[in-house]
Structure formats: structure tokens, C-alpha cells
Amino acid sequence: MRLRGWSLLVSVSVAICILVALLAIVGWIASLHTNVTTYSYSGAITHVRLRLASGDATIVSSPSAAVEVRRTDRYAFGHAARERRSFAAGIVSVSSSCPRIILGSCSASYEVAVPETATVEVRTGDGNVRLDGFRGSANVRTGSGSVAAAAYCGFDLSAVSGSGDLQVATACAPRHLLLHTGSGNASALVPPGRYRVDASGARRRVGGVTPDAGAPFTLDLHSGSGTVTIGGGL
Amino acid sequence: MKPAASLAGSGLDAVALAKLLAYLACGLLLGGLYLAAIVSSVVLGALLGVFWIGLLVLIGSSTLLWHCASLERRLANVLLDARIPVLPPLAGVRGGTIWQRVLRRLRRGPVWRGALLLGLRLPASALAMAAIASGGAVTVLLVVYGVRGLAGSDAGYVGPFSLGPASGIALCLLAAPVAVLTVAVTDLSRRAMRSLARSMLITSLAAHAPVREALAESLGDRTLSIAYWLPDRETFVDEAGIPVPLPEPGSDRAWTAVDYEGRRVAAILHAAHLEASPELVQAAAAAASLALDNERLKADLRARVEELSASRVRIVEASNAARRKVERDLHDGAQQQLVALALELKVLRGRVGSNDGALQLIDGIESKLSAALDELRALGRGIHPGILTDRGLAAALEALVTRAPLPVAREIDLPERPPPAVEAVGYYVVTEALTNVLKYAEATEATVRARYEGGDVLVELQDDGVGGAEAGRGSGLQGLRDRVAALDGELTVISPPGAGTLVRARVPRHPARLVSDAGAEPA
Numbered sequence: 001m002r003l004r005g006w007s008l009l010v011s012v013s014v015a016i017c018i019l020v021a022l023l024a025i026v027g028w029i030a031s032l033h034t035n036v037t038t039y040s041y042s043g044a045i046t047h048v049r050l051r052l053a054s055g056d057a058t059i060v061s062s063p064s065a066a067v068e069v070r071r072t073d074r075y076a077f078g079h080a081a082r083e084r085r086s087f088a089a090g091i092v093s094v095s096s097s098c099p100r101i102i103l104g105s106c107s108a109s110y111e112v113a114v115p116e117t118a119t120v121e122v123r124t125g126d127g128n129v130r131l132d133g134f135r136g137s138a139n140v141r142t143g144s145g146s147v148a149a150a151a152y153c154g155f156d157l158s159a160v161s162g163s164g165d166l167q168v169a170t171a172c173a174p175r176h177l178l179l180h181t182g183s184g185n186a187s188a189l190v191p192p193g194r195y196r197v198d199a200s201g202a203r204r205r206v207g208g209v210t211p212d213a214g215a216p217f218t219l220d221l222h223s224g225s226g227t228v229t230i231g232g233g234l
Numbered sequence: 235m236k237p238a239a240s241l242a243g244s245g246l247d248a249v250a251l252a253k254l255l256a257y258l259a260c261g262l263l264l265g266g267l268y269l270a271a272i273v274s275s276v277v278l279g280a281l282l283g284v285f286w287i288g289l290l291v292l293i294g295s296s297t298l299l300w301h302c303a304s305l306e307r308r309l310a311n312v313l314l315d316a317r318i319p320v321l322p323p324l325a326g327v328r329g330g331t332i333w334q335r336v337l338r339r340l341r342r343g344p345v346w347r348g349a350l351l352l353g354l355r356l357p358a359s360a361l362a363m364a365a366i367a368s369g370g371a372v373t374v375l376l377v378v379y380g381v382r383g384l385a386g387s388d389a390g391y392v393g394p395f396s397l398g399p400a401s402g403i404a405l406c407l408l409a410a411p412v413a414v415l416t417v418a419v420t421d422l423s424r425r426a427m428r429s430l431a432r433s434m435l436i437t438s439l440a441a442h443a444p445v446r447e448a449l450a451e452s453l454g455d456r457t458l459s460i461a462y463w464l465p466d467r468e469t470f471v472d473e474a475g476i477p478v479p480l481p482e483p484g485s486d487r488a489w490t491a492v493d494y495e496g497r498r499v500a501a502i503l504h505a506a507h508l509e510a511s512p513e514l515v516q517a518a519a520a521a522a523s524l525a526l527d528n529e530r531l532k533a534d535l536r537a538r539v540e541e542l543s544a545s546r547v548r549i550v551e552a553s554n555a556a557r558r559k560v561e562r563d564l565h566d567g568a569q570q571q572l573v574a575l576a577l578e579l580k581v582l583r584g585r586v587g588s589n590d591g592a593l594q595l596i597d598g599i600e601s602k603l604s605a606a607l608d609e610l611r612a613l614g615r616g617i618h619p620g621i622l623t624d625r626g627l628a629a630a631l632e633a634l635v636t637r638a639p640l641p642v643a644r645e646i647d648l649p650e651r652p653p654p655a656v657e658a659v660g661y662y663v664v665t666e667a668l669t670n671v672l673k674y675a676e677a678t679e680a681t682v683r684a685r686y687e688g689g690d691v692l693v694e695l696q697d698d699g700v701g702g703a704e705a706g707r708g709s710g711l712q713g714l715r716d717r718v719a720a721l722d723g724e725l726t727v728i729s730p731p732g733a734g735t736l737v738r739a740r741v742p743r744h745p746a747r748l749v750s751d752a753g754a755e756p757a
Contacts, residue, residue: 010418013411020408027393077394100390102379102397 024103028076032105035073035080042066046090048114050122053097054081055109056145057122058130059138062113067092070111081108116154128164131157133171146184165226169233178220185226188219192232195219201228208232250315254424257313258366261359261427268302268352271295296345303348303435306355310431314424318435351434358430362423369416373409380405445525446473449502453518458504461489462530464537470501473529475537478503490515494523499530543720547655547745550720554658557618564614572607579603616665618658627657627684627693631664635682638668643681652691656741659717660684660693663725666710667695667737675699675735686743690723694738703729703737714739721745 045067050057062068073080075098083096098106109127114120116135124142131138131149137156140147146164149157153171158178165184168177173193179186186201194212201223209219209232221228275295282288310316379392383402390397392405450458461470461478470478480501481487488506492499502519519526579600586592614620615634622630628648635642651657664682671677677699684693703711711727714737718725723741 009414013414013418016408016411017415024393031394077391079391100397102390103393104391 028104031076031078033073033075033078033080037071037073038069039071040066040068041087041092043087044090045087045092045115045118047092048112048118048120049091049093049095050110050112050120050124051093051095052108052110052122052124052127053095054125054127055096055107056127056129057109057124058111058132059120059122059134060111060113060132061135062115065115065117066113067115067118068113069094071096072109072111073107074109075104075106077104079104079106081106083108129159147179173217174219175216176218176220178218180220180222181226182224183226184223185229186221186223187227187229187231188221189231189233190217190219193217195230197230198222199228199230201226203227204229206230250424251420253313254420254427255366257309257427258359258363258423260309260313261355262363264302264305265352265356265359268299269356271298271302272349272353275299299349299352300345302352306351306431307435310428310435314428314431316428316431318432347434351431354430354434358427362427365419365423366416369412369419373413373416376405376409376412380409445522445529449518449522453502453504453508453515455504455508458502460526460529461501461503462526462533463498463500464530464534465498467537471533471537473533473536475533475535475540481506490519492519492523492526494527497527499523500526546720550659550717551655554618554655558623561614561618561620564610564617565620569607569610569614572603572610576600576603576607619661622657622661623654626651627660630657630661631682631684634661634664634668638680639672640677641679642668643679645681645683645685647685648691649686652741652743653745655721656691656743656745659721659723659741660691660739662717663693663714663737663739664695666714667735670703670710670737671695671697671699671735674703675701677734687740689743690740691743692738692740694736696734696736698734700731701729701733701735702731703727703735711737 042065045065048067071083075081079099079101081096081098083094085092085094087093094110094112096108096110098108107127112120114134114136118136120134120136120138120140122129122138122140124145126144127142128145129140129142129147131140131147131152133151133153134149135153137154138149138158139156140159142159142161142164144163145161147159147161147166147168149159149168149170151171152168152174155175156177157168157170157174158176159166159168159180160178161181161184163183164181166179166181166186168179168187169189170177170191173191173195177188177190179188190209192208192210194210194215194217196213196215196218197206197209197211199206199219199221201221202225205227207230209230219230221230272295275291275298279288279292279295282291307316307318311318379390379397380402383392383397383405384399385402386398392401395401446458446460449460450456459472459478461472461480463470470480472478480489481503486506487503489501489503490512491501502515504515508515579596583593583596586596619630619633621633626648628646631646632644635644652660664684668680668682671680675697677697680695680697682695684691686692711725715725718739718741721741722745723739726738726740727735728738729735
């Protein structure tokens with residue numbers, strides 16, 4: 001009789017778990033929302049600071065002197081990310097974070113057009129960061145997100161990640177390129193030439209550039225357990 | 235099982251849970267090694283297969299894997315209570331070419347099943363471990379967030395609701411069915427792992443190890459034996475069908491009855507003081523009852539075969555004895571009376587004097603009497619010649635062929651006498667064959683041979699006649715065949731048309747049944 005009672009208990013438990021899971025999934029799909037918000041700042045902007053707790057960031061060059069922000073919110077059950085933004089002393093500062101969510105989803109991704117005279121500072125947790133044809137100096141830090149830069153043409157680019165991959169292709173020789181990652185791979189594709197090279201990782205492939213301690217351009221790549229690759233192309 | 239120790243009556247107590255987790259952990263550690271061993275031996279064997287050293291690798295790795303399977307058997311027995319009997323030893327690798335050795339090894343199903351189990355060990359353990367761990371993790375998370383919600387120490391959202399006392403209570407309540415589910419999954423994976431191990435290691439065994447081995451292993455008594463019950467004879471017999479007495483109460487042996495569907499099937503004979511409890515013996519007996527019932531049927535059949543063989547020997551012996559008796563009776567009775575009659579006739583001739591008519595009559599009677607005596611002697615020889623009983627097969631065959639109406643060569647070499655039953659069979663084979671030669675073969679000469687060859691007595695008659703004899707024609711050869719077979723011997727007839735006939739009987743010098751059953755009867 002006890003075994004029968006136990007079977008009954010298991011059956012009821014299975015039913016409850018399935019019911020709750022179904023309810024959660026249906027509620028989640030039904031309440032899934034995507035919002036796009038755009039705003040911009042204009043004036044004498046010298047620095048743009050992004051702090052994103054959950055969400056990706058894409059930085060592009062702004063054709064004008066204005067900073068244009070396009071925010072995409074994705075959330076369920078009506079709990080969107082909260083954003084704080086300010087503009088003072090030439091510094092645009094945007095930070096967003098999702099509320100603590102035990103069941104549900106929330107993210108806020110940003111696409112920001114920054115004038116090339118301004119510097120950019122981006123901090124994300126697990127969000128990925130992209131720089132598309134950006135021409136200013138940038139400082140990026142991520143937790144587990146990856147950093148990818150294409151056709152970068154600025155002075156200084158510094159990207160540090162805990163476990164994400166760092167992949168940078170520059171259109172012109174950067175004055176100082178720093179890519180540090182803990183367990184991800186770091187790779188830099190730069191125009192051929194002489195560079196001061198400081199590369200270390202579990203595996204290291206350097207080619208296409210001429211290492212020269214006196215060169216004006218520095219490539220500083222480091223990976224804790226990943227592969228470090230430097231290639232000269234274009 | 236104590237309800238307090240078991241997890242909500244699922245049959246899974248804390249010790250069993252700990253053992254299961256240990257089994258799975260072993261699977262994660264050892265399973266990787268097994269997989270590596272299997273893959274590397276297959277790869278090495280395939281790469282080096284061109285050279286014979288690759289085959290050596292295969293033989294070595296199959297031995298290694300077999301040891302791993304033995305280890306798995308122990309792990310499953312200790313940690314999952316799987317009760318898997320010892321694995322049968324691997325096929326030997328001595329003898330034959332290297333290819334034959336490898337094939338002999340790899341053709342064995344148990345090797346493949348054992349390797350399959352070893353290969354599945356890691357994925358199965360990982361799957362079970364992941365299922366149990368994720369269930370446990372969800373339960374713990376639900377409780378943790380539920381308590382936080384109740385305490386109000388944390389802000390957050392559970393779906394559309396904010397985390398507070400109400401949703402905290404809901405989370406805690408939800409943790410209960412998830413916990414039940416986790417226990418059920420744990421119990422299920424325990425059963426699944428156990429049946430995986432059993433199906434891979436036990437069924438492979440059934441065809442090779444008899445039930446006795448399995449019972450001896452599970453009850454820990456190497457001397458254990460099984461007696462099968464034959465209901466129509468109301469006796470217990472062993473595997474060979476030989477009756478077995480049950481141990482007396484108070485001796486150092488004891489027996490446990492095995493019943494199947496209400497019928498007595500067998501008895502397990504074991505040491506009086508087993509380490510296993512009587513309940514375990516009963517459980518093992520119940521588990522083995524079906525297999526034992528099958529074995530019982532085989533034993534029944536063997537017992538019947540044994541009985542039939544013995545009764546056939548008895549019939550042959552009885553008929554031999556009857557023939558000897560008839561011959562003795564003829565010799566001592568009718569023959570003696572006729573001899574006495576002949577003597578009296580001689581006396582009568584003396585008394586009659588010179589009566590020619592009477593003398594003629596007496597002559598006629600004398601010649602008829604002597605013909606009758608000859609016929610009677612011939613009859614006696616045909617039934618069972620006294621010379622066979624008195625002086626043995628060699629002398630009887632000599633006497634037989636001397637009287638034959640065609641030249642028969644003798645190649646007889648029997649330095650010592652075989653048992654009477656064997657002698658009788660040899661004599662009748664030659665008599666019957668010789669009769670056939672005279673009747674059908676149109677032979678000009680024949681050869682009789684008798685000698686020992688190995689442990690057998692070989693008796694044969696060869697002629698140069700027309701051949702073409704068939705065992706089926708008439709009952710003569712078939713009767714011989716039956717008599718020879720009764721003594722575990724065999725009769726060969728080689729008779730190509732036109733090339734003579736060879737009749738050969740080969741009988742064990744000391745037939746086993748004769749020794750055990752019929753040998754005790756008076757000759």
C-alpha cells in the first residue's frame with residue numbers, strides 16, 4: 001500500500017511540475033516584449049560611458065557631433081531593465097540593469113553612435129561588445145562577454161575580459177592596442193609593419209608583423225589559457 | 235525497511251542513496267578510463283591489424299576489459315545490490331593460429347556485452363548524475379528563494395510576481411513536488427543502472443554457467459548442489475539423472491525446497507550453516523525456480539535415458555542367461571538321454587544276435603539317433619555354445635570356423651577374456667555374419683579377426699563375396715546392431731556391391747553400464 005501511495009505521490013508531483021512549467025512557459029511567451037527607444041545628446045562631448053549589467057553594446061562612429069543612442073529592451077512579465085543616464089561636463093553616462101529575476105527574462109542592448117573626437121568606456125557583464133568602424137579611443141571591460149572590433153581606426157583600444165574572446169581587426173595601425181583575457185582567445189589583425197609586440201598565452205601565433213622594440217605602435221596581447229594570435233593583413 | 239530511514243517510502247534509503255552516488259562517481263572516473271581503453275584498443279588493433287601484433291593487442295585488451303567487467307560486477311553487487319554471479323572465464327587463447335585465437339575471443343557474446351557495458355558506463359552515469367544533481371539543485375534553489383521571499387530580505391521577481399511572503403510560500407510549496415520528483419528520478423536511475431549492469435553481465439552468463447553456479451555464488455556456498463524432483467518416480471536426482479539422497483536432519487548439510495507454481499521442482503543442498511539467512515536462501519530459490527524447473531526437465535530426460543539404457547542391458551543379459559540355460563538343459567537333459575539311448579541300442583544289438591531284419595532296424599535307428607544328436611549339438615552351439623562359457627571367445631570362434639563349409643582364415647589375438655556379455659555379443663556377430671556369408675555372399679573364402687584395440691574389443695568377419703549387404707534387409711544385422719549398441723558399442727557394415735562384405739563390431743572392453751548395473755547379476 002505504501003508503494004502505491006508513493007506512486008500516487010510521484011504522479012501528482014509530476015503533474016504539478018508539468019503544470020507549473022507549462023504555465024511559466026505560456027506566461028513567458030505571452031508577455032514577451034521588445035521595445036526600441038532612441039535618444040541623442042549633442043554638445044561638446046568628450047567621453048561616453050556605458051555600464052550595462054545585462055545586454056550587448058555596439059559602438060559605431062557618429063557622422064555628426066552628437067551621441068545617438070538606440071536602446072532595445074527585451075523582457076517578459078513586464079519587468080524591463082531600468083536605465084540611468086546623465087550628461088554633464090562633456091561626459092555622457094548611461095547605465096542600465098535588470099531587476100533581480102528568478103523566473104523570466106530581461107535584457108537591454110545598446111547601439112551607440114559616438115563622434116570620433118570622444119573616447120568611449122564600456123563595461124558589461126555577460127554582454128558582448130562590438131565596435132564597427134569606430135574611429136575614437138575605446139576602453140572595454142567585460143565579464144564573460146566577447147569583444148569584437150572591425151575596421152577599427154583609432155589611437156588606443158583597450159579590451160579586457162574575464163573569459164570572453166577578443167577579436168580586433170584594425171584598418172590603420174593603432175598606437176596602443178591592449179587585449180587581455182583570462183580564458184578566452186585574443187587575436188589582432190593589423191596592417192603589416194613594425195610593432196612593439198608583447199604577446200603571451202597558452203598558445204601563441206605571431207606572423208605578418210615585424211616585432212621591433214623601438215616601434216611607435218604597441219600590440220599588447222595576453223591570454224591566461226587561450227590562444228593569442230597576431231596577424232598582419234590588408 | 236524502516237520508514238524513518240527511507241525517503242518517503244520510495245524504497246531508497248540514505249545508505250542506498252550514498253551507495254548510488256558512489257556508484258555514479260565511480261562511473262564518471264572509471265567510465266572515462268574504460269572508454270579510453272576501448273577506443274585505444276580498437277584503434278591500435280585496427281592500425282596494427284596488418285601486423286600480427288595488432289591481434290595480440292586485441293587479445294590483451296579483451297583480457298583487460300574482462301577484468302574491468304569483473305570489477306564492474308563487484309561494484310554493482312556492493313553498491314547497487316545487483317547480485318550478479320561471477321563471470322565465466324574467458325575463452326583460452328592457446329592453440330591454433332593467431333587469427334583463430336582472436337576470433338575465438340571475439341566471437342564470444344559476453345565479451346561484446348561486457349565491452350558495451352563499459353562503454354555505456356560513463357554516459358549513463360553522467361546522465362543519471364546530471365538528472366539527480368539538477369533535480370537537487372532546483373529543489374535547493376526553490377527553498378532558498380522561498381525562504382528569502384518569506385524573510386523579505388531580497389527584492390526580485392518570480393514571473394509576474396514580486397518576491398515576497400506570498401510567492402515565497404508558493405516557491406517553498408513547489409519545492410515539495412520537485413523534491414519528490416528528484417527522489418523518484420534517483421530511484422529510477424538506481425534501477426536503471428542496476429538493470430543495465432545485470433542485463434550486460436548476467437544474461438551473458440546464463441548460457442554458460444548453470445543455475446548451480448549462480449546459486450553457489452549468491453549464497454556463498456561453493457559446495458552447494460541441486461537435486462531435481464521427479465514426481466512420477468518420487469525421487470530426487472542430480473543433473474545426470476542419478477538418484478540423490480537428501481541430507482538427514484542434524485548432519486552438516488541441509489536442503490531447501492524449491493517450488494514453482496505450487497509444484498515441487500528441486501531441492502537446494504547446501505551447508506547447514508550458511509552465512510546467508512534462510513530468507514535469502516528462500517528468495518534465491520524463488521528467483522531460480524523457473525530456471526530450475528527447466529533444468530529439472532532435462533534431468534528427468536537424462537534419468538529416463540539412463541533407465542532405458544540400463545533396462546536394455548538387462549534385457550540383453552537376461553536373454554544371454556536364458557540361452558545359456560536352454561543350452562545347459564539341452565546338454566544335460568535331452569542330449570544325455572539320447573546318448574543313454576544310443577548305449578542301450580548297442581546293448582540291444584548284442585542281445586539280438588543274428589536276426590538280420592532286427593540288425594538292419596537297429597542300424598537305421600542308430601544312424602537316425604546320431605543325426606538327432608548332431609542336430610541337438612548344433613542347436614546348442616547356435617543358442618549358446620558351452621565352449622564360449624567354458625573356454626572363452628577365442629576358442630569358441632576357432633571351433634565355429636573349423637566347422638564352417640568354406641575356408642576361413644583366423645586372426646584372433648585375445649590374450650585375456652573380455653566380460654561374458656562382450657564375449658557373447660562378439661560370438662553372435664561372427665555367427666550371424668557367417669550365416670549371411672553362407673546364405674547370400676557366394677564367397678570363396680573369409681577371414682575372422684578378433685583383437686583388442688585401445689579400450690575396445692574388435693571383432694570382424696570379412697568375405698570376398700558379392701557384397702551389397704544392407705542392414706535393413708531382414709532383422710539379422712539390425713538385431714546385431716541393437717545387441718552391440720546395448721553395450722555402448724557400434725556395428726559397422728561395409729559392403730560395396732561386388733567387393734565383399736566387412737562386418738565389424740567394436741565394443742568397449744568394460745562397458746560402463748555393465749559394470750554399474752548388469753555386472754552384479756550372476757553370469
